[in-house]
Amino acid sequence: MAVLVAGHAVDDLYQGAVxxxxxxxxxxxxxxxxxVAGITVAATLLSSVVQPLxxxxxxxxxxPWLVPLGMTLAGVGVGLAGLSDSYVLTWLAIALSGLGVAAYHPEAARLARRVARDSHVGMSWFSVGGNVGFALGPVLVTPVLAFGGLAWSPLLAVPALVGGACTTVALRGVHSAGSAAGVRAGTDDWGQFSRLTVVIIARSVVTFGLGTFxxxxxxxxxxxxxxxxxxxxVVLFGAGAASxxxxxxxxxxxxxxxxxxxxYAVAIPAVAGVALVPGPAVYVMVALTAVSLYVPFSLHVTLGQDYxxxxxxxxxxxxxxxxxxxxxxxxPVVGAVAGATNLQWGLLSLVLMPVVAWVAARGLRSPRCELEPR
Structure with a gap:
């Protein structure tokens, strides 16, 4: 689990870097x-299409070899992003990073659930690794590029290269361990899983919109x-990691x-506050938004696996x-709203998404394989 948590941090560092x-x-x-919105799409397009495969x-x-390979590609793509003035080549480099993220997550999540032995807290630690990586993305990128500009972007690939090599060594023998694991009993509930997917998409629109703008x-x-x-x-991703x-x-x-x-009920006024609260108090609203959006993060994963x-x-x-x-x-929708009006209205348009998530979550029920408080 320590290897998976650290690797998740390195991999998702590159999502926070974008x-x-x-x-x-x-x-x-x-x-x-x-x-700018197109760059965000580049980071997610290949990932969204290929990850289910x-x-x-x-x-x-x-x-298990997908875990270090995906991590390495995620870093190399971000490292290449600053080397060309061509928007197309920059877009393709970020898309390569997204492909690496797509390769990493399914196998890493499968291994983590087995190692955690179905523990909510164990899977939370795995998810914390990813969110810590998100938080470290700006911490890595800002000083490097502030000092050397985009020409120094290849240095951003170093954590992925080191992490990929270390993970390859640490995960030797995992293949046979994974093959020996038993098959989980239960019936797949695609209806509940689909509703949960709506919740996650709505949440993701907010987090990507905030991450971009x-x-x-x-x-x-x-x-x-x-x-x-x-x-x-840093406040958004750091408070999110703790949450x-x-x-x-x-x-x-x-x-x-x-x-x-x-x-998600709390997220509705919190997101509105980010756009409306003046001055430094905006950081307080960013923190509250992070708590409301990231407390459910690992629960999405375990619920999905139990459905x-x-x-x-x-x-x-x-x-x-x-x-x-x-x-x-x-x-891009947020960008279009901001371009047609101003950035404040663009951010206010995000308030609709926690409403959608809350409504969808009201139709969720506990998985059949588990008895838990309602």
Whole structure:
């Protein structure tokens, strides 16, 4: 589990790195809102299309080698993104990073659930690794590119290269261990899984929208240049990482479905506050938004796997990949609204998504394979 948690952090560092790249692309290349949103799409498009395929493959046979390979591709893509002034080549480099993320998540989630022995808290630790990586993305990108500009982007690939090599060594022998694992009993509930997918997509639209535009919004709101925007991303992803672990604890006491419903109810005013609260107090609203959006994060994964007990890879591919990535396709809509009006209205348009998530979550029920508080 330690290897998987650390590897998840390295892999998802590159998802957190993409939003942190945005201010530098705007500064050095003059990208507009729609161009910036296109970069976010590049990070999610291949991932959203291919990730279910990787999940299907890992359900048929264990493929632990996808874990270090996906991590390495995620880093190499981000590392190549700053080397060309061509928007197309930059887009393709970020898309390569998205492909690496797609390869990583289904197999890593399948292995993590087995190692955690179905523990909510154990899977929360795995999810915390990913969210810590998100939080570290801006911490890595901002000082490197602030000092050397986009030309220094290849240095951003170093953690992936080191992490991929270390993970390859650490996961030797995992194939046979995974093959020996028993088949989970139960009936796949595609109706509940589909409803859960709606919840995840709605949440993802908010997180990607904030990840893409939050740094620009906070910079204009409080001043301070790119550092102020990067600080907002650190608050968003850092508070989110801590809240992910809290979600596993709360689920053990109150039940996963109830925690999801309350979290998304809180998210509605919190997201509105990010767009409306003036001055430095915006950081408080960013933190509250992070708590409400990230407490349910690991619970999505375990619920999805329990709704599809015979397809852990597929469930992981959708809950950690497809549904999350599809949410990234909403960023161009936010960009279009911001371009037609202003960025504040673009962010306010995101408030609709927690409403959708809350309504969908009200129709969820506890999986048949488990008795938990309702």
């Amino acid at each position: 939003p942190a790249l945005v201010p530098f692309l705007v500064l050095e290349r003059g990208y507009g809102y729609l161009a 990787f999940g299907w493959l890992t359900d048929r046979r264990p493929m 939050l740094a620009l919004w906070v910079t204009s709101r409080v001043g301070g240049g790119p550092a102020a925007g990067a600080a907002a991303l 992910t672990l809290l979600g596993g604890v709360l689920a053990g006491r109150f039940g996963r479905v109830r925690v999801l419903r309350v979290s 599809l007990p015979n397809r852990l890879g597929t469930a992981g591919g959708v809950t950690l990949g497809l549904a999350v990535s599809v949410g990234g396709l909403g960023s």
